[in-house]
Every structure is written in structure tokens, then in C-alpha cells.
Amino acid sequence: MTKRLWGSRFTGKLSDLAEKFTYSIDYDSKLALYDCLGSIAHAQMLGKQGIIPKKDVAALVRGLKQLVKQIESGKYKYNPRCEDVHTDIQEKLKKLIGAPADKLHTARSRNDQVTLDVKMYCLDHIDNIITLTRDLQKAIVAFAGKNTDVIIPAYTHLQSAQLVLMSHHMLAYVEMLERDKGRLYGCHKRTNINPLGSCALSGSSLPTDRNYVTRQLGFGSTAQNSMDAVADRDFIIELLSDISILGMHLSRMCEDLILWVTSEFDFICINDAFCTGSSIMPHKKNPDVLELIRGTASKFPGRLMELLVLMKSLPLTYNRDMQMDKPALFDCVETIEDMLPLMTELFGGIKVNKKKIAKAIDSQYFYSVDILEYLVKKGVSYREAHDTVGVMVKQCLDRGIKISDLSLSELKKYSKLFETDVKKLLKPEVSVKIKRSVGSTNPAMVKKQIETWKKKLK
Numbered sequence: 001m002t003k004r005l006w007g008s009r010f011t012g013k014l015s016d017l018a019e020k021f022t023y024s025i026d027y028d029s030k031l032a033l034y035d036c037l038g039s040i041a042h043a044q045m046l047g048k049q050g051i052i053p054k055k056d057v058a059a060l061v062r063g064l065k066q067l068v069k070q071i072e073s074g075k076y077k078y079n080p081r082c083e084d085v086h087t088d089i090q091e092k093l094k095k096l097i098g099a100p101a102d103k104l105h106t107a108r109s110r111n112d113q114v115t116l117d118v119k120m121y122c123l124d125h126i127d128n129i130i131t132l133t134r135d136l137q138k139a140i141v142a143f144a145g146k147n148t149d150v151i152i153p154a155y156t157h158l159q160s161a162q163l164v165l166m167s168h169h170m171l172a173y174v175e176m177l178e179r180d181k182g183r184l185y186g187c188h189k190r191t192n193i194n195p196l197g198s199c200a201l202s203g204s205s206l207p208t209d210r211n212y213v214t215r216q217l218g219f220g221s222t223a224q225n226s227m228d229a230v231a232d233r234d235f236i237i238e239l240l241s242d243i244s245i246l247g248m249h250l251s252r253m254c255e256d257l258i259l260w261v262t263s264e265f266d267f268i269c270i271n272d273a274f275c276t277g278s279s280i281m282p283h284k285k286n287p288d289v290l291e292l293i294r295g296t297a298s299k300f301p302g303r304l305m306e307l308l309v310l311m312k313s314l315p316l317t318y319n320r321d322m323q324m325d326k327p328a329l330f331d332c333v334e335t336i337e338d339m340l341p342l343m344t345e346l347f348g349g350i351k352v353n354k355k356k357i358a359k360a361i362d363s364q365y366f367y368s369v370d371i372l373e374y375l376v377k378k379g380v381s382y383r384e385a386h387d388t389v390g391v392m393v394k395q396c397l398d399r400g401i402k403i404s405d406l407s408l409s410e411l412k413k414y415s416k417l418f419e420t421d422v423k424k425l426l427k428p429e430v431s432v433k434i435k436r437s438v439g440s441t442n443p444a445m446v447k448k449q450i451e452t453w454k455k456k457l458k
């Protein structure tokens, strides 16, 4: 057992079981770097304000910088007999510099210290997740740019609906990821408030300069309520909620790709590097990576619920329950940081099976809305045109013929306004080209979107 930060009040020793149950060092050691950086700024502030002597500040900064070096070079090994990362760093510092180490905890508590460390961790990782999301957007836009001539069936209720450009379909995901980034930026803004100096909960009677620490650490502002500062875990809940939505988007994307690689669809081929085989059926190539991204995405809302439930009945301010915010946070952050680059790499190796897609769009029922709008353009009301085309489609289906098989006189039986030019609509290229509303699948518009995204994501 190592020296605790709170030992003197106690005569008895903590039971081994209680020790094992309450220690967080095996997961919160991930915060070691932030703990040291926060302490350097804090020590410098204590010196500047004359709260501790300058020579002690020099020793503290020297020792902490040595620890930073160890952490950055991977040489830092936490002591599993320490209660948490803060105790571990404190103890290591004492070994390095001796007595001045005992002055570091002046005008702070582990309550504001741990909030600071977790906030710094979140800010760094939010930045990273935004970058990784942008990389994925770029890969999708590149894929869309390479396949602007591919027309696929689009679905509602998973029933063939209308034709769209495959690029248009993929850009839908770029939009979702853009909203994800927006949420993460918002989360960054609300996290970027320095809690350090709030101490246990009420502040300090020492002449600290909290704004100095805020500036040193690059925070946007200083927390204005010491109780909220140490009791707040909203920023983690918000981050996990943003990650949950992002994960849900990745999962939906995987689901589309999984459908597209089935032998029934066969629209695309995924690089072997992201598939596995079957131990019994030699012909199989399974999209396991996509399935596992879809499957793993379920952990995010689970972890989010864990934190909402963890926090919902806690009285102000700090409660030890809050230690349990970290396993959930680290798990989600590390998982999404694994998923995003995987998805990006996978996109680089997707091959489009144009022949199979051509077969899948070989039905004239995809044009029913185009024919309907043909009549609307000639002054027919939408409802009447819907009935006309509905009857026509039904009778063609019953007779086992195509719309293009209908003669002009047969067409006229459905509506006098039909002319032979209606048959010009029965082509995939025409179906996408005649779309003209903003945001539609019109190829010129989609190409423009691709260019806009390329510029925006540079």
C-alpha cells in the first residue's frame, strides 16, 4: 500500500477487498499526461501569486516535465498500489523532487483536478474524432466522385422506389457526418471551460488566479460556479450522445453496404482485406468488418444510458460514483476512434459491379412518378394523375407487359394527354436528369455537390 492523499484522519487500514473495489488506477492512468500538464499550470500560478516560493515552483515544473517525458515516450508505468492517477503522479513527483512535491496540492482538490483531467482528455479526443470523421467524409466523396455515372434503385420500406445516382446515395452519409461534426464542435465549446481552482466545492481563501490557469491551459473560459464545476459531467454525457449518433450513422452505412454485397444485390465488392471466410462453406466471403461495426455501435447508447443513470440521482457536488464515468468514456472514445479509420480504409477498396446494377434497374416501374409528373405538367391534378398511372401500372402487371409495349392508342385510353414522347421517360439516365429540385439526384447537381464537398473538406 502506498501513502494516501488523505491518510492522517484514519487509524485503521482499508480492507483489501475495499481497496480492490475502489481503486481506479488501472483505468484512470490514461489521464496521466493531462494530470501533469494541469499541475504544471497550477504550480506556475501558485508561484506567480506568491502562494509558494519560486524555487519550489521550479522544482515542481522540472519534476512534472520529467514525468511528461516519461509518459510521452511510453516509459511511464503506473503503480497499481496507488488509489488513482492523481496519487500516482503525486508519489512519483515526490520521489523525483522531494519535499516541494507536497506543495502542489495547495488550492486544489482531486474534485476539480479530476474534472480538469477528464475535460482535457475529452477536448483532445473530440478534436481527433472530428478529424477522423472528416477523413471518412473525404473517402466517401472520393468514392462518389468516381461513380457519378452509376444509377441504382433507391428504396423506401426496402421496396424498390425510384432511381438515383449511387453518388447521391453516398453523399447522404456525408451530410449526416457533417451534422455529427457540428454536434462535436458544440460539445467542444461547452467542455472548454476550466474547472481547476474550484477546489473541493467552494473555492479557496488563498489569492489564486484562476484565469491565469485558464490561459496557460488554453481553455476558452473559467468556470463561474465552483459547485457546478466539480459536479458537472454533462460534457461526457454530451460526448457519448454525439458518439452514439455518429455510431448509429456508421451502422446504417454498414447496413447499406452489407445489403449491397449480398449475392441477391451484388452491387459492390469489398476488398478481401475487410472480409472473412466460412469454416464450413468454402465459397463464402462474409462482410464481418461491416457487421462488427454495426454490432459494436450498439455499445454507445448502452454506455450513454449508463452515465445518465449514474448521474441522475446524485446530489451536488462530487460523489465517488462519478469515478465510474471513466470506463464508459474511454470505451466509447477508443471504439469510435478505431471504427472511423477502418471505415475510411474500407471505402478506398469498394468496387462497383455495374453489370449487376444495370440488371437491378431494368424495370419500368421505377418511372411511375416521372410519368405521373408528365401528366401534371400538362395540367392534370396530382391525385387524378396518380389514379391514371396506378391503373396503367396495374394493368401492365396483370398482362405481363412493359409500359413501353403500350401503343399510342392504348396509352390514350388511360389519358388523352399521353403522346409518344412519354416513352422517352423510360430510361434511367432520363429519370435522374429530369429531376430539378434543389438537393435532387440530378447529375449536374450531384456533381456540383461533390465539388462543393471537396472544397469544404480540404
Ligand code: ARG
Binding pocket: 024, 028, 084, 110, 111, 114, 318, 320, 322, 323, 324
Ligand atoms: N478517482 C477519483 C475519480 O475518478 C478522483 C476524485 C476523488 N475525489 C475524492 N474526493 N475522493 O472520481
